[in-house]
Amino acid sequence: MRISDKHQKITQAAIKVFARKGFFNARISDIAKEAKVADGTIYLYFNNKYDILISMFEDEIGKIILRVRLLIDQEEDPRKMMEIFALNHLQLIEGKRDLAEVLQMELRQSNKFMKEYRNKKFIEYIDIISTIVRKGQKMGLFRQELLPGIIKCAYFGALDEMSRLWILSQKPPYSIKEAARQVSDMFLHGMMTRKT
Amino acid sequence: MRISDKHQKITQAAIKVFARKGFFNARISDIAKEAKVADGTIYLYFNNKYDILISMFEDEIGKIILRVRLLIDQEEDPRKMMEIFALNHLQLIEGKRDLAEVLQMELRQSNKFMKEYRNKKFIEYIDIISTIVRKGQKMGLFRQELLPGIIKCAYFGALDEMSRLWILSQKPPYSIKEAARQVSDMFLHGMMTRKT
DNA sequence: ATATTATGAATGATGATTCATTTTTTTTGT
DNA sequence: ACAAAAAAAATGAATCATCATTCATAATAT
Numbered sequence: 001m002r003i004s005d006k007h008q009k010i011t012q013a014a015i016k017v018f019a020r021k022g023f024f025n026a027r028i029s030d031i032a033k034e035a036k037v038a039d040g041t042i043y044l045y046f047n048n049k050y051d052i053l054i055s056m057f058e059d060e061i062g063k064i065i066l067r068v069r070l071l072i073d074q075e076e077d078p079r080k081m082m083e084i085f086a087l088n089h090l091q092l093i094e095g096k097r098d099l100a101e102v103l104q105m106e107l108r109q110s111n112k113f114m115k116e117y118r119n120k121k122f123i124e125y126i127d128i129i130s131t132i133v134r135k136g137q138k139m140g141l142f143r144q145e146l147l148p149g150i151i152k153c154a155y156f157g158a159l160d161e162m163s164r165l166w167i168l169s170q171k172p173p174y175s176i177k178e179a180a181r182q183v184s185d186m187f188l189h190g191m192m193t194r195k196t
Numbered sequence: 197m198r199i200s201d202k203h204q205k206i207t208q209a210a211i212k213v214f215a216r217k218g219f220f221n222a223r224i225s226d227i228a229k230e231a232k233v234a235d236g237t238i239y240l241y242f243n244n245k246y247d248i249l250i251s252m253f254e255d256e257i258g259k260i261i262l263r264v265r266l267l268i269d270q271e272e273d274p275r276k277m278m279e280i281f282a283l284n285h286l287q288l289i290e291g292k293r294d295l296a297e298v299l300q301m302e303l304r305q306s307n308k309f310m311k312e313y314r315n316k317k318f319i320e321y322i323d324i325i326s327t328i329v330r331k332g333q334k335m336g337l338f339r340q341e342l343l344p345g346i347i348k349c350a351y352f353g354a355l356d357e358m359s360r361l362w363i364l365s366q367k368p369p370y371s372i373k374e375a376a377r378q379v380s381d382m383f384l385h386g387m388m389t390r391k392t
Numbered sequence: 393a394t395a396t397t398a399t400g401a402a403t404g405a406t407g408a409t410t411c412a413t414t415t416t417t418t419t420t421g422t
Numbered sequence: 423a424c425a426a427a428a429a430a431a432a433t434g435a436a437t438c439a440t441c442a443t444t445c446a447t448a449a450t451a452t
Contacts (some may be wrong), residue, residue, distance in 0.1 A: 006431090006432095024220040027406090027407060027408085028407075028408060028409085029407075029408095032434095037432075037433085038432060038433040038434055039408090039409085039433085039434065039435095040409085040410075040411080040432070040433060040434065040435095041431080041432055041433070041434095043408095043409070043410080044431070044432075048408080048409080049408070049409095079388070133387070136387070140389060141388060141389060142387045142388060142389065143387060143388070143389055146378070146382065146387055147370070147378060149369065149370075150358070150370065150375060150378045150379065150382075151382065151387065153354070153357050153358050153361050154354035154355075154357065154358065154378075154379050154382065155354070156357055157353040157354040157355070157356055157357020157358065157360075158349070158350035158351070158353040158354045158357075159350075159353070160353055160357065161349045161350065161352055161353020161354075161356065161357075162346070162349050162350065162353065164353075165349050173345065174343065174345075174346065179346060182342070182343060182346045182350075183346065183350050186342065186346075186347065186350065186383065186386070187382065187383075187386065187387055188386050188387055188388050189386040189388060190382070190383065190384050190385040190386030190387075191329070191332070191338045191339060191342060191347065191383055191384055191386075192275070192337060192338060192339070192384050192385060193336060193337060193338065193339055202397090202398095223440090223441060223442085224441075224442060224443080225441080225442095228400095233398075233399090234398060234399040234400055235399085235400065235401095235442090235443085236398070236399060236400065236401095236443085236444075236445080237397085237398055237399070237400095239442090239443070239444080240397070240398075244442075244443080245442065245443095393452100394451100394452080395450100395451080395452070396449105396450080396451070396452080397448105397449080397450070397451085398447105398448080398449070398450085399445105399446105399447080399448070399449085400445105400446105400447100400448105401444105401445100401446100401447105402443105402444085402445090402446100403442105403443085403444075403445100404441105404442095404443090404444100405440105405441095405442090405443100406439105406440085406441090406442100407438105407439100407440095408437105408438095408439090408440100409436105409437085409438090409439100410435105410436085410437075410438100411433105411434100411435100411436090411437100412433105412434105412435100412436100413432105413433080413434100413435105414431105414432080414433070414434105415430105415431080415432070415433085416429105416430080416431070416432080417428105417429080417430070417431080418427105418428085418429070418430080419426105419427085419428070419429085420425100420426085420427075420428090421424105421425095421426085421427100422423100422424090422425095422426105
């Protein structure tokens with residue numbers, strides 16, 4: 001068995017366990033059991049419990065970034081790009097629910113994680129949005145007075161809150177596609193019936 | 197010293213300590229010290245550590261709801277109401293930073309809190325938004341095809357992510373007012389230069 | 393006096409981490 | 423190809439620090 005196999009197995013087990021019990025309530029022995037290894041084995045691959053969380057995050061969000069980038073790069077229209085980002089973010093819940101749950105609930109929470117460990121990867125992810133906004137502004141599609149830094153924050157926040165709704169309620173009250181369309185549509189066109 | 201004094205003192209101390217260390221890393225003795233009471237005293241007013249968190253949430257969000265309602269009820273125009281909600285939500289960081297931080301980081305996190313304990317108060321808070329949306333639709337100001345349930349989620353999420361940005365960075369990169377205006381403006385008018 | 397409120401040291405459960413031992417894999421010599 | 427030796431990987435029981443919670447006692451109020 002190659003090194004990476006055990007590492008991978010433990011990471012996947014940790015995602016499951018963290019999703020089910022939360023980081024602080026998850027026991028190392030839970031993860032070990034889920035991964036079908038001994039407790040001690042985990043410490044051959046990770047420095048400590050917290051390291052499992054960090055390392056998992058790095059790996060997984062890396063993959064997510066690659067995937068969205070790929071999809072967005074195939075598109076010309078910034079308006080479409082916005083929708084693609086939205087769809088992609090929300091689809092995570094369908095495809096990798098446990099992961100979505102951990103990213104959503106466990107990582108965000110920890111001041112430690114977000115404050116001390118200034119997260120490059122996370123910033124990289126949401127900066128995809130501000131890049132799209134700037135592109136749209138350059139093309140004259142988006143209003144010039146918008147601050148890309150605020151938009152990225154608001155857009156990501158909106159999507160993320162939708163995720164949370166889904167994670168908390170068992171059944172999605174709306175279809176993923178419909179939700180992605182509504183959110184991107186609202187950001188693009190606004191809520192009002194006409195311009196004032 | 198009236199009962200409520202100790203209760204209040206402990207709650208306030210807990211807010212400070214939870215904000216600084218996070219719920220799981222906060223020790224009861226930290227809270228006791230901060231509140232200048234004995235460890236045991238805390239158990240005369242709360243059932244357990246978790247109960248402090250819940251109880252704090254109930255009390256504080258209750259106050260917040262009252263305040264926003266008051267402000268919003270004085271307003272006729274749903275567009276203005278949206279902005280008021282935004283401003284109010286963001287201003288929490290200025291006025292009660294520790295509380296904002298706990299609501300932001302600690303409460304959202306815990307699956308336990310949000311899943312098991314179906315939070316009436318929280319729902320009540322964000323439902324203020326959907327109520328405004330419906331009002332705006334009834335008045336013909338907001339587009340009929342919008343789903344109030346999605347808007348409330350997106351709007352709250354956007355604001356909350358702004359809060360997070362502030363909490364994580366020491367200095368607000370934008371003024372609160374400017375941010376509130378930008379977010380509400382974007383939701384109302386959209387990002388695009390013209391209707392298509 | 394009695395009842396109420398507060399104290400903080402002691403208890404006991406928990407669970408992350410360690411490490412002496414075992415198992416498995418790789419290397420070496422014939 | 424095979425066995426012995428060495429190295430690497432894995433095990434899981436034991437360790438040990440950490441707190442939440444309790445409760446016998448003390449202080450304060452009625």
